[in-house]
Amino acid sequence: MEKPVREIRINPIVPSESVLVATARGMRPKNAEAPAPRDTRSHVETCPFCTGNEHMTPPVIASYPAEKNWEVRIVENLYPVLGDDRQNPNLTFGLQQTIDGYGRHEVMIDHNRHGIAIHEMGEPHLALLFGAYRDRMEQLYRSNSRLRYVLVFKNFGPAAGASIAHTHSQVIATPVIPDNVQAEVSNSRAFYHKNHHCVFCSLIDEALTFEATIYDRESGEIRRKINVGQYVIERGKKFIAIKPFASRYEWEVHILPLAHQSDFLRISKDDLNDLARVMRRTMARLDAVLGGAQYNYFLHSLPHDVQFEGCEASYHWHLEITPRTSIPTGFELGSGLFVNTVAPEMAAEKLRAVVLD
């Protein structure tokens, strides 16, 4: 039997996002019910995102490869959380400070098949989808200098907060840099100044080559054995999928380019093909282990903002995939410390053991 793990793991990039890894039963009150099942139908007559219902969506922004035979389609959001139609100045009243909700919020219909999961899509399609992310991010950054961050994310399944069943992603361009991106960029810059290399590259190197046995000094017992590739889930020619040592979510996986690259917008056609392969295989592993994965994923890339000029060497873009298998409790909300009840080493082993065709 595995020895239970009970330790606080410090996130090497953002220490404030650390996690309590506690595999003992007592820490598991939160994953009680199975999530609501997701919609797996291929075509739904009344769905505005399904083929044949194009007239039901808000205006189209772009279609791939073309509007008449689209496979990926970007449309305006009917209920945008941010908009570009108001010119209100920022309002301040005592401690109530606001920034006008200026920005863009768009929907990307990821596939013309209603309930298709990422791992069921073909690799050429996934390359097309990620290419569409890149194009739209680039266009939005260029469209207005007030837009300081473009966030691409996907909610898949009701457990991940997807309000529309048809598979889709969202693009939000904001006038502020999200806190977690800000923290990643500044902390990795500080690491670079001290160590002269990128912390994400170091993490990849460690995942690929580090091998050690850590003993308890008092009892002499083995506390932790770290093997080659212990945290590696999938490895392509240009991309790697890693289970972070300090994962906040039980089945969280990150995908990073193996060669240092700060900005997702620099991704080449060749890179997109390999990313598609690593992505499909990683999602297939998660889906097999979880019996149908419901998840969020989001892209973290170097913001296009003057304050981050010179961070090209220290920041490394990545995709964070966070399957939803539990609900945060008062402990998490009150302490800001995430609790993970599955040891990341165990999770990685399970994911790697899935046999893919």
Ligand SMILES: [Zn+2]
């Ligand atoms: Zn649909």
Ligand SMILES: [Zn+2]
């Ligand atoms: Zn790097």
Ligand SMILES: [Zn+2]
């Ligand atoms: Zn990140």
